[in-house]
Amino acid sequence: MVMQSPRDQVRYVLILTLGFNLLVMAIKAGLGFWTGSLSLQADALHSVTDSANNVLGLVANRWSSPHPDREHPYGHQKFEAVGALGIAAFLGITCFEILRSAVTRLWLGASPVNVSGGELWLLLLVLGINIFVAFYERRVGLRLDSPLLIADAKHTMSDVWVTIVVLAGMIGLWQSRVWDLPQLLWLDIVLAFPVALLVFRSGWEVLRDNLPWLVDEIAIAPEAIYQVTMTVPGVVNCHDIASRGLLGRQVFIEMHMIVEAQDVETAHEITEAVEQALDERFGPVRVLIHIEPPDYESEQISFGLQES
Structure with a gap:
């Protein structure tokens, strides 16, 4: 059996986690539109960054080579940073749209959110996938000494906490009918605000991590x-x-x-x-x-x- 190089192993992990992250994003988006949950839709958009990070990682692994050529004598790694700026812009627009929808619902009244036990079990499945991906990437990243995998695992772990918050809100909405507490119907809109801020934070971190590379900021004292x-x-x-x-x-x-x-x-x-x-x-x-x-x-x- 031919041993894979560290670069090939990193590419394999990124492709595998990309598949899992796309599955998670699809489930969250489907549940968000099916139930009408704004916080779940926001969480799905937040999960877009996980898949986007995997794509950027694959681009970096394949194309963003430090080795020079005739057209790019300083290498190709800034292509990764340019793509990251596009992700940051997307996240900024996403944050604005989430907040706009939340304010509109507060002003015009909350739309009903239909949550059943089946949707909650699917969210638990999503949570389990995210936890597996985060720990798997971190373990392989530490073994291969790959900053890319370790950073991506850290970002996926932040998505785990967002999903836990949204899941808690969904459980509250599910129990609102049982407990006869119509006030809990506002929980979905309330949770949309912190999730939107987490989306904004993700965009800011992407911008903060890549802008110094583009403006030739000092790298070493x-x-x-x-x-x-x-x-x-x-x-x-x-x-x-x-x-x-x-x-x-x-x-x-x-x-x-x-x-x-x-x-x-x-x-x-x-x-x-x-x-x-x-x-x-x-x-x-x-x-x-x-x-x-x-x-x-x-x-x-x-x-x-x-x-x-």
Whole structure:
């Protein structure tokens, strides 16, 4: 039997969890429209992010390669971030629509929500699937040391808590007829608000995690890069350090460096040692080093505001 590479194993887990997440989303959406539950419809839209994260993961696994080519000399990983921005925009619109529907129902009166024992059992099934997916992804992610799977498992776990809240509301609506408490009919609309806020939070987290990658925000503190570089024998000084990218995926580092070398071959060996040390500490990284003469020694480790 041929052993799968870690990348192939990650792809297999993502495809498997995508199938489960699509099933969960379909069940929630069907129950939401069947029962007329606004909170359940909102939960279904929140579950869209789980499937979208799986798709982004597959795109990252297949296309968002850090390896350069002629058209993309810095790799392809920003394609993943661009797709994530589309998901964030979708979640923002979703949040607005949920809140608008909830306010409209509060203003015009709540529509009846029909909940039976069958729908509750289906929701319990959905909850069980979500819990299985979250723990399965986390276990495999830890075994393969995959940040992608670990992060996706964390997001799926947040969906578990949302489903628990919605399930509690559905049980309250189901029992409202038994207990003769018509006030509980408003429970569905009330629960739609926190679920909508969780949808907004998911969108904000997607935006927060990917925007720094697109605007070339600093990836590693220049002081940390300086400390690693200065431990390499032969390095006299390094300055004007810059970094961009995403730690754990791909980081680009640039610096100016002065080395103790009398010939190009020795200087090259020192820079190779620096690149190896940085890759071992922060990898994967691509390092660009500009060698300078001793007269160019500077105490300016990185860039900052300059007085005009």
